[in-house]
Amino acid sequence: MVTLAEVARHAGVSASTVSYVLSGKRSISSATRLRVERSIQDLGYHPNAGARALASSKSNIIALMMPLRTDMYVPVMMEIAVAVATTARTHGYDVLLLTGEEGASAVRRVTGSGMADAMILMDVELDDVRLPLLRESGQPAVLIGLPAETVGLTCVDLDFVATGALCAEHLAGLGHRDIAVIGEAPAVYERHTGFAERTLEGLRTRARELDLRLLHRPSDGGYDALAATLARIFDERPGTTGFVVQNESAVEPLLALLRRQGRAVPEDVSVVAVCPDPVAVQASVRLTSVAIPAQEMGRRAVEHVVAKLDGHGTDGIELLAPELTVRASTGPAPA
Amino acid sequence: MVTLAEVARHAGVSASTVSYVLSGKRSISSATRLRVERSIQDLGYHPNAGARALASSKSNIIALMMPLRTDMYVPVMMEIAVAVATTARTHGYDVLLLTGEEGASAVRRVTGSGMADAMILMDVELDDVRLPLLRESGQPAVLIGLPAETVGLTCVDLDFVATGALCAEHLAGLGHRDIAVIGEAPAVYERHTGFAERTLEGLRTRARELDLRLLHRPSDGGYDALAATLARIFDERPGTTGFVVQNESAVEPLLALLRRQGRAVPEDVSVVAVCPDPVAVQASVRLTSVAIPAQEMGRRAVEHVVAKLDGHGTDGIELLAPELTVRASTGPAPA
DNA sequence: ATGAAAGCGCTAACAA
DNA sequence: TTGTTAGCGCTTTCAT
Numbered sequence: 188m189v190t191l192a193e194v195a196r197h198a199g200v201s202a203s204t205v206s207y208v209l210s211g212k213r214s215i216s217s218a219t220r221l222r223v224e225r226s227i228q229d230l231g232y233h234p235n236a237g238a239r240a241l242a243s244s245k246s247n248i249i250a251l252m253m254p255l256r257t258d259m260y261v262p263v264m265m266e267i268a269v270a271v272a273t274t275a276r277t278h279g280y281d282v283l284l285l286t287g288e289e290g291a292s293a294v295r296r297v298t299g300s301g302m303a304d305a306m307i308l309m310d311v312e313l314d315d316v317r318l319p320l321l322r323e324s325g326q327p328a329v330l331i332g333l334p335a336e337t338v339g340l341t342c343v344d345l346d347f348v349a350t351g352a353l354c355a356e357h358l359a360g361l362g363h364r365d366i367a368v369i370g371e372a373p374a375v376y377e378r379h380t381g382f383a384e385r386t387l388e389g390l391r392t393r394a395r396e397l398d399l400r401l402l403h404r405p406s407d408g409g410y411d412a413l414a415a416t417l418a419r420i421f422d423e424r425p426g427t428t429g430f431v432v433q434n435e436s437a438v439e440p441l442l443a444l445l446r447r448q449g450r451a452v453p454e455d456v457s458v459v460a461v462c463p464d465p466v467a468v469q470a471s472v473r474l475t476s477v478a479i480p481a482q483e484m485g486r487r488a489v490e491h492v493v494a495k496l497d498g499h500g501t502d503g504i505e506l507l508a509p510e511l512t513v514r515a516s517t518g519p520a521p522a
Numbered sequence: 523m524v525t526l527a528e529v530a531r532h533a534g535v536s537a538s539t540v541s542y543v544l545s546g547k548r549s550i551s552s553a554t555r556l557r558v559e560r561s562i563q564d565l566g567y568h569p570n571a572g573a574r575a576l577a578s579s580k581s582n583i584i585a586l587m588m589p590l591r592t593d594m595y596v597p598v599m600m601e602i603a604v605a606v607a608t609t610a611r612t613h614g615y616d617v618l619l620l621t622g623e624e625g626a627s628a629v630r631r632v633t634g635s636g637m638a639d640a641m642i643l644m645d646v647e648l649d650d651v652r653l654p655l656l657r658e659s660g661q662p663a664v665l666i667g668l669p670a671e672t673v674g675l676t677c678v679d680l681d682f683v684a685t686g687a688l689c690a691e692h693l694a695g696l697g698h699r700d701i702a703v704i705g706e707a708p709a710v711y712e713r714h715t716g717f718a719e720r721t722l723e724g725l726r727t728r729a730r731e732l733d734l735r736l737l738h739r740p741s742d743g744g745y746d747a748l749a750a751t752l753a754r755i756f757d758e759r760p761g762t763t764g765f766v767v768q769n770e771s772a773v774e775p776l777l778a779l780l781r782r783q784g785r786a787v788p789e790d791v792s793v794v795a796v797c798p799d800p801v802a803v804q805a806s807v808r809l810t811s812v813a814i815p816a817q818e819m820g821r822r823a824v825e826h827v828v829a830k831l832d833g834h835g836t837d838g839i840e841l842l843a844p845e846l847t848v849r850a851s852t853g854p855a856p857a
Numbered sequence: 858a859t860g861a862a863a864g865c866g867c868t869a870a871c872a873a
Numbered sequence: 874t875t876g877t878t879a880g881c882g883c884t885t886t887c888a889t
Contacts, residue, residue, distance in 0.1 A: 188636075190866055201876045206868060216874060233634030237575025238866035241881045246572065251619070255604055262596045268603075269590055272621045281637065284586070284619040286607045299568025301523075302616065409804050436804060439774055443806055469744050469771060471778055525882055536860045541884060551858060573882035576865050 189232040198226035209234065240301065249280045249492055250303035252294075252317070254287035254310050256378075260435045263463055263481045264309065267331060270485025271307060278493045280304075291317045298324040305492045307331065311342070313379040327495040329488045333381050337504055341495070343487045346506035347382045350477045351389025353511045354431045354459045357475070359397040362520035363429035363457060366394065367420045368403040369413075369441065371434045376405055386433055386461060402427070408436025410443070417444050428520045433461040442471050453518035459511075467514065475517040477509045524567040533561035544569065575636065584615045584827055585638035587629075587652070589622035589645050595770045598798055598816045599644065602666060605820025606642060613828045615639075626652045633659040640827045642666065646677070648714040662830040664823045668716050672839055676830070678822045681841035682717045685812045686724025688846050689766045689794045692810070694732040697855035698764035698792060701729065702755045703738040704748075704776065706769045711740055721768055721796060737762070743771025745778070752779050763855050768796040777806050788853035794846070802849065810852040812844045 195202045200219055207213045208223045215223075226232070240246045251271050253264055272282045283303055285293045294317055297303050304327065308317060311332030321328050322339065330342045358366055368390060370376070371383045387403055394401040402424050406416040420427060432438055438460055442452065450456050452472050460467055460476040467476035487505060494501055530537045535554055542548045543558040550558075561567070575581045586606050588599055607617045618638055620628045629652055632638050639662065643652060646667035656663050657674065665677045693701055703725060705711070706718045722738055729736040737759050741751040751772075755762055767773055773795055777787065785791050787807050795802055795811040802811035822840060829836055 188866095191868095192866075202867080203869080203877080204875060207875090210868080212869085214874070219875080231634075233631070235576070235866050236635040236637040237572050237579075237581065238881090239868080240572025241570070241576050241865090241883085242867040242869080244572075244868095244881075248618075261600050265596045265600045268619065269588075269621050272619050273623050276621075276623065282619045283583075284603065284607050284617045286604050286611075288608050288611065296568070299566075300571040302571040410806055440806070443778065471745055471775070523882095526884095527882075537883080538861080538885075539859060542859090545884080547885085549858070554859080570882050573865090574884080576867085576881085577883040577885080579865075 188235070189230045191232070191234065194223065194226045194230055194232045197230060198222045244301065246302060246304050247280050248283050248303045249275050249489065250283045250285055250293075250297045250306045252285040252287075252306060252308045254290075256287070256310070256374075260463075262465070263479055266463070266481035267309060267485040267488075270482040271489055274486045274489040275493075278489065280489075280493070291320050294320045294324060294326075298326045304496055305329075307488045307492060310380070313381045313384075327492060327500070329491045329495075331484050331488050333385070333504065335381075339502060341491050341500075341502050342504045343484055343491065344382070344504075344506060345480060345484070346509055347385035348389035348392075349506070350461055350509040351386040351391070351431075352393035353389075353477055353509050354386075354461070355390050355393035355397060355399060355401075357459060357511055357513075357517065358429040358431070358457060359394075359399055361429075361457060361517060363399070364520070365400045365424050365427045366390075366402070366429040366431060367424065367427045368401060369416060369420075369430060369432045369434060369437055370403060370405040372407045373405045383433060390431065400424070406434060406437055408434060408440070410440045413437050413440040414444055417441070428456050430456060430458045431461070432458060435462050435466050438462060438466060438470055438474070446471075452516050455521055457517035457520070459517060464512075467512070470516075472516045473514040475512065475514045477511050480507055483507055523570075524565045526567070526569065529558065529561045529565055529567045532565060533557045579636065581637060581639050582615050583618050583638045584610050584824065585618045585620055585628075585632045585641045587620040587622075587641060587643045589625075595798075597800070598814055601798070601816035602644060602820040602823075605817040606824055609821045609824040610828075613824065615824075615828070626655050629655045629659060629661075633661045639831055640664075642823050642827060645715070648716045662827060662835070664826045664830075666819055666823050668720070668839065670716075674837060676826050676835075676837050677839045678819055678826065679717070679839075679841060680815060680819070681844055682720035683724035683727075684841070685796055685844040686721040686726070686766075687728035688724075688812055688844050689721075689796070690725050690728035690732060690734060690736075692794060692846055692848075692852065693764040693766070693792060694729075694734055696764075696792060696852060698734070699855070700735045700759050700762045701725075701737070701764040701766060702759065702762045703736060704751060704755075704765060704767045704769060704772050705738060705740040707742045708740045718768060725766065735759070741769060741772055743769060743775070745775045748772050748775040749779055752776070763791050765791060765793045766796070767793060770797050770801050773797060773801060773805055773809070781806075787851050790856055792852035792855070794852060799847070802847070805851075807851045808849040810847065810849045812846045815842055815845075818842055 191205050195205045275282050306328045309331045311330045311334050313335040315334050333344045404416050460474045464478045467474040526540050530540045610617050641663040644666045646665045646669050648670040650669050668679045710718050739751050795809045799813045802809040
C-alpha cells in the first residue's frame, strides 16, 4: 500500500506538503504541486480513509436510514436512495446504507462510532422513535418526511397539504362535485406516517372552500381489496364522478374495475393520482397526477446536510411545491 | 467523546485489556471483564471506527455497487440491497452504497482507500467494465449475476437456464404446444445482461426436447408496446396458447390485453411469469410464476463475501434453484 | 491474566 | 512557500 510518506519522499517534499496539495488548504507553488501530483500518479497513491477519519474527525460519509415497511412504495424509496447517493458523491461524500432492522439503535451506533458525519432519515413518522436519540446525539441530520414536532430539525418533503388542495381544485375546475379519495392502506394511517393525513387535510380544506363533497376511504392495494372499497364508495355516494388515489398499488386495479363496470375514464369518472410519474405514465390510462418528486427530495436532503456540515446550516422545513400534470384520466364532469 | 483510554482508566486496567475485552482475542478473568464492561456502560463508550480501521486495516464495511439502469425492475434491486444490508449487519458489517454513476472508477476509489473490505456487484453484465479493475484490485468480491468469464470470480444468481426449462415443462405438461415468450426490453438484450438470454436458452433447449414451438419477442413495458408485440405474436402464430413473460412491466398489460381480446386466462391461454412473488400475487390474475429470489441472492452474496474475509473463501458459481409456483394463470391447453 | 508501548497513515498546529 | 512534529484512538506484539 502506497502511503502519503512514500509520495512525499518520491516527490522530495514533506508529508504535510503532500497533504496540503491534496486538501488545498494552503497555497503551494505550482512547481511543487506538479511534482507531487506526478508522484501521486506514478505511485498510484490513494489516501487511506481510516487514517483520514482518525486524524480529521471526518468520515466523509453520510448515513442513510431507510426503514423497510412492506407497505411502502418501494420504487420511490429506491429513487430517493439513489438520488442521495449520487448527490452525495458530487459533494465528496459516500453513503452508508442503514435499514430499518436496527431502528433507533443504529442511530447510536453510527453517531457513537464516528462512522458517519451526518444522517438522513427516510420515511419519518409523525412520532418517530428515532428522533429523541437523534436530537440528543446532536448529529447533523435531515429528515425526509415530516414528524409532529419539528423544532430544531431540518426536514424535506413534498407539500402534501398543497397536493391535496391542488387535486381538489383540478377536479372542481372540471365541474366535479362528488369526490372519493382512495387513500393508502389502513396500516399507513395507523402508523401516522403523516403524508397521507396531510394530503387529506389539504383535500378537505379546499373541498370545503370549493363546496365539494368528499368521501375518504383507505384501501389496501390489489384487486379484491379495491373492489370492496369501490363498491362501498358507489354505494354511499352513487353520484361520485371524481377520484383521488394516493396508493400506487390501487391505481391499476381502480382503472380495471371502473372499466369492468362500464364507467369510462375520463368520460364518466375522472381520476387524479398522487404517485411517481412513471406509474402515471405507464398506467392503462395515462393518469393526470401530482408527482412524488423522489429525486428532488433526495437531492435537497443531501444539500441541506452538506450545508450543515459546511457550517452554513439551515434548520427548518422545506416543502416542495406539488405539480399537477394533466393527462388522459381527467375531463369535464358528465352533465 | 469517550475513548478506550478513558474506559481503561475508569476500570483501572490497561488499554490493551479493554481492547481485548472488546475483541475477545485473549482470555480475560471474569472479574476484570465485568469491571471493564461496566465502565463501558457507565461512560457510554463507542469504539471509534476510523481508529479501528487504521489500526487493524479492516473497515468492517462492504461496498455494494448497484448500477442504475432505468430498465431494471427496481423493487428487485431494492430487495437485494436490503437483504445485503441486513445480512451484513448480522455479520458485523455495514454497507456502503455505490451507484452506477461512477462506474469502474468507484472500484478504484473504494479498494484504494481501504474504505471497504470487500465489494458486492449487482446487475453484472456479460462483459462488465468493472471486472478487469476488480480482478486486478484483488479485492474480495462477489457478483450478483453471471458475466461471460467467471474464472476466479464468485457469483450468485438464479439459475435462469433451469428457470426457462421449468417454464417450458410446466406448459408442456398442460398440453400446450405453441408458446410465446415475451422477454425483457430490447435494450436489456442489447446490453447482454445475460439473464434474459439464459432464460431463453433453457426455454429453447427444453422446448426442443419436448417438441414445443417457441416464439420469442422482446418487448418494452407499457400498454402500447405490448399491444404491438401481442399483435405480432398472434399474427405469426395464431395457435399460441401459452405465454412466458419475463418483464414485470409487461405482466399487467398482457393480462389486460388478453382480457380485452376475449381470451380468458387460463381457459384459453396460460401465462407463466418470471417475476418477484409480490408481482405474481398482486396481478389481476394470480400468476403461476417462477420467483426471483431477491432476498436469498442478497443473503448468499453477503455470506460468500464474509466467508472470503474470514479466510475460508469459496470461489465459484452458486446458481439458486428456481421454484415454480402454480397459481391461477395456467391450466390445460384448450382442446 | 495483564501491561507497556510501538505504530497504523493522516491532519493541522507551530515554526521557519 | 515549505518543513517538523505531535497527536487522532485503536490494535497488537512483546514483556511480565
